Amino acid sequence: MASIARKNLFEDIPRFLVAQAGIMFAVSLVTIQTGIFDGFTRTSTTLINSSQADIWVSSDTMVHLGLTLPIPVSQLSQTQQVAGVERAEGLIFKTPLWRDSGGNIMSVVLIGFDPQGQLFTPTNITQGSMKALSEPYTIIVDQTDLHTLNLQQTGDVGEIASLPARLVGLTKGNHSIIANPFVFTSLESANAYGNSGLTSNLDCKLQKGSDGIKCTTTYSKSAPTDITTTAPTSVKPAPPVPKHLTGNDLITYILVRAKPSEDLQTLKHQIEAALPSTRAYTQAEMIEKTQTYWQQRTGIGFILGLGAAVGVIVGIVIVSQILYSSVSSHLKEFGTLKAMGASDWVIYGVIWEQALWMAVLGYLPSMVLCLGLAAWTSATQGILILITPTTAIAVFGLTVLMCVGSSIFAIQRVIRVDPAIVFKA
């Protein structure tokens, strides 16, 4: 049929543009909210994805990647002795204070790993190299966090827990929407930053009635650390070279690579049996645990979902109004179609076609806008708005559903039209 729907739509350009603006608003809101949610979900596990480990070993109190109690380094060597383990490396995860050259402080997420190791590497190193981290008190940060950390370029220095931190490299894409900036460093430097101003004391006692020995590591402040001073003094003595980690030191995770063809579930249980008070997770389980925490145990999923729902509701209201008003102003034409013998389905088809045109013509520019916005926020803010093909298809489906669903009121209007309207001049 000659497209009455399409031609009616373009007949009144101002009304058409108002409708498209409404649909674009709704589509953009849904896409951005979904993109932020997906981006957030993905970035919450960026660090896990940076690992080539098969199994992550943590304290049995672990809630998610960033919330767990430390485990002693001694368990690292114990892990290496478990049959089926090919390689094990330690990973330190801490949230110390960063102090920039202007004396401003903020929390950072410090990730200490073995730069010579194989199981953890920050993704997308754009400047500098991993080797540089072998130098004491050196760090690599994401390029989008330079401004936040008040750093300009490699070679700039800040402080972590009163110890110097020299920038030796940059990464791209290691940025989380909700977490503080990631700061990558070596295990030794991370240990030094974590224990700055603390001394450890290992106290081991023979347990009564058993052959076991219970060891307790106690940390105490060795010297006062004033973190409220406004600026680092320029004449500070050179800090001691970070020491290699010993059995008394604490790490956060043990990354494990299993021997080829090793059953990971079996190996997990073997590791847990060998290391008291620990839990072992496969890479996938670790990702799921962390993502589930952020999605379900925080209000982020709900808030972003609510924003998307508001977008859909706004879209439905606008499209309903526009379709209703369009149908009302063409009521006599619909009556004429009915008089000429068009079936109800032909009438619905005209209205649905109009709704589909609105959906498609509202969706396409919105998606272009959202993709542009996502690219811009990623480049300038380091915030990942993840618009996958699946998201794009799902949003398109939702847009079509929204527009076609909105035509219910318009269809009601046509159904109730007085048929004799066609004979009224």
Place this chain on the structure above:
Amino acid sequence: MTPAKINCAEKATIPSQVGSSSTKLVNPKTKAITCRGVKMVFTSGVERFQALKGIYLEVQKGDIHLLMGPSGSGKTTLMSILAGILTPTAGRVYLLGEEITSMSRSKLARFRAQNIGFIFQGFNLFPALTAAENVEVALNIKGIWGRSARKQAQLLLEQVGLGDKAMSLPRDLSGGEKQRVAIARALSGNPKLIMADEPTAALDSQKGHAVIELLRFLAKEKGCTVLMVTHDPRIKDVADRVVYIEDGLLHLESKE
């Protein structure tokens, strides 16, 4: 010329006339339009208005039949019922031998599409469509699509003398041209019945005359039955029969 049978019901004698009149009625299958005891009551809240009070009417195939009467007399209501657009409160309507008052909505829609062409006082053209597309839509409803529909639309427009205006939008056409597009649309699919509502009301004398000639041609040369609501006395000259409706009742007017 075969005279149309008119059964005019009197207000007080409608029930008795229904019985006696119906015995005189010939088989509806031989008529273009047969209307038996049609009543129409409109209600609004507690108010009740009887627009038609028992209409009996028979129209021969190929006739031009005029329906005249003052405003509010029930012309439009009767036309709507005869076209199967409104369902009467009581009575039966036969079109081309088929009882339309007992048809389902969808069957009635198909019947209208296949058998009836409409010409409206306000033209009722789709303003966003060209003249050709306006005719094409009617053809589409009748199941004629694509190139065939486009070709037939062009032919129909040429028949009404608007072959060169096929791509014009209604807003670019004069009143007479719009009505001719409406007639071309009404003729799509060769309908057996043409129902025209005040087809000359919006036209000046010259253009009105052209439309009248076109309708006469349809009836006499093409064999269409034309039922027309009109106030235009000029059309009386080409009509086979004229009936008056007043206060919901029909009265026959002798043409002579």
